[in-house]
Amino acid sequence: MTRAVNPFKNSRVSVMNKIMPVLLFFCAIVSVLTTLGIVITLATETYQFFKTIPISDFLFGTKWSPLIPPTSYGILPLLSGTLLITVIACLVAVPIGLASAIYLSEYAPKKVRKIVKPILEVLAGVPTIVYGYFALSIVTPIIQSIFNSAGIFNALSAGIVVGIMIIPMVCSLSEDAMSAVPRSLRDGAYALGATRFEVALKIVVPAAFSGIVASAVLAFSRAIGETMIVTLAAGSTPNLTANPLESIQTMTAYIVQVSLGDTPHGSIEYGSIFAVGMTLFVITFLLNILAQYIARRFREEY
Numbered sequence: 001m002t003r004a005v006n007p008f009k010n011s012r013v014s015v016m017n018k019i020m021p022v023l024l025f026f027c028a029i030v031s032v033l034t035t036l037g038i039v040i041t042l043a044t045e046t047y048q049f050f051k052t053i054p055i056s057d058f059l060f061g062t063k064w065s066p067l068i069p070p071t072s073y074g075i076l077p078l079l080s081g082t083l084l085i086t087v088i089a090c091l092v093a094v095p096i097g098l099a100s101a102i103y104l105s106e107y108a109p110k111k112v113r114k115i116v117k118p119i120l121e122v123l124a125g126v127p128t129i130v131y132g133y134f135a136l137s138i139v140t141p142i143i144q145s146i147f148n149s150a151g152i153f154n155a156l157s158a159g160i161v162v163g164i165m166i167i168p169m170v171c172s173l174s175e176d177a178m179s180a181v182p183r184s185l186r187d188g189a190y191a192l193g194a195t196r197f198e199v200a201l202k203i204v205v206p207a208a209f210s211g212i213v214a215s216a217v218l219a220f221s222r223a224i225g226e227t228m229i230v231t232l233a234a235g236s237t238p239n240l241t242a243n244p245l246e247s248i249q250t251m252t253a254y255i256v257q258v259s260l261g262d263t264p265h266g267s268i269e270y271g272s273i274f275a276v277g278m279t280l281f282v283i284t285f286l287l288n289i290l291a292q293y294i295a296r297r298f299r300e301e302y
Contacts, residue, residue: 039281046278049271058275064238064249066272067258073272075279077238081155081248082280085230088159088244089166089223094216096163097170101212104171105178106200117175124168132232135161140233149245153235156244161233162226166219173218177211178204210295217291221284227252251276 050058053073061074100120104113140157144150150157181204189199205212235247236257249257255273263269 042274042278042281045271045274049268049275052268052271053275062240064254066269071268073268073275075251075276077240078249078251078254078276079279080240080242081234081238082224082250082252084155084242084244084248085159085162085226085234085250086220086223088156089163089226090216090220092160092163093166093170093219093223097167097215097219098174098212100167100171101174101178102200102205104175106196106204117172120168120171122168123165126165128165128226128228129232131161131165132229135229135233143245147245151235151245151247153233153237153247154245155234155248158230158232158234159244162223162229165226165229166222169219169222170215173215174208174212177208177215180211181207210297214291214295217287217294221287221291224287225252225280225284226250227256231256251280 058073058075060076061072062076063072063074064077065072104117108116135157136152139160140150140152140154143154143157144152185203185207186199189203194202230250231253234250234253236249236253237247238249238254239246241248254276258269258273263273
């Protein structure tokens with residue numbers, strides 16, 4: 001017996017086949033247009049800023065004082081403060097995150113992994129302003145009890161807490177990369193007499209190297225763009241220093257400081273927000289490209 005064909009169903013399927021590609025294309029183009037809009041806005045305002053302030057003074061100047069006369073627009077103090085926070089954060093996050101990933105991938109039973117990994121990832125959902133107050137109320141007093149020269153606002157406290165915040169990123173991405181390593185490689189190493197630690201360190205980690213490095217670079221990029229923690233805990237003093245016990249100011253903290261509404265629209269101070277934002281955008285963009293290159297360059301396919 002032949003089943004009757006429903007013409008209305010066929011027409012609905014035909015309409016959906018025509019609508020869905022258009023809808024999906026629209027969703028994709030929205031993200032592209034949003035990115036272009038951000039880049040165009042930053043580039044336009046930054047160009048207006050550099051019409052007044054020479055780009056050489058901006059990139060190589062060692063003093064940043066755009067709001068207090070005599071004004072100076074050298075971004076190196078902000079850049080050094082940003083890199084200092086980021087380096088401290090990565091020194092905290094990468095070893096702990098990688099060690100956690102090795103444990104979850106190679107040592108933890110499945111039941112423990114299912115419990116511990118979501119708990120670690122919950123850290124990524126904590127608001128950054130909560131981390132900032134945690135740095136001020138918990139971490140900073142501990143640092144002051146160890147180092148008498150540390151002030152209330154210092155780069156070390158902010159860097160440690162930013163590192164705690166990005167641990168889940170390093171751990172989760174690294175654990176995913178290690179879990180993708182075939183079981184046969186582990187079994188082969190065990191058959192040769194290797195211990196579990198030797199398998200993890202000499203077989204699994206090298207095999208998952210591209211994913212591990214990509215996670216570290218992405219965490220580095222995330223730390224550079226952190227705002228609220230460094231605004232609350234690191235201070236607002238643009239110092240060109242490598243001393244983590246001193247108060248510093250990062251690029252994101254400066255953007256927050258000047259974006260409070262007191263700066264006149266169209267002024268040089270207002271334009272400096274976009275110049276700093278463009279610098280931050282270029283740095284994070286290059287880091288993301290580097291992460292993708294490393295992931296492709298050292299990817300192991302099995």
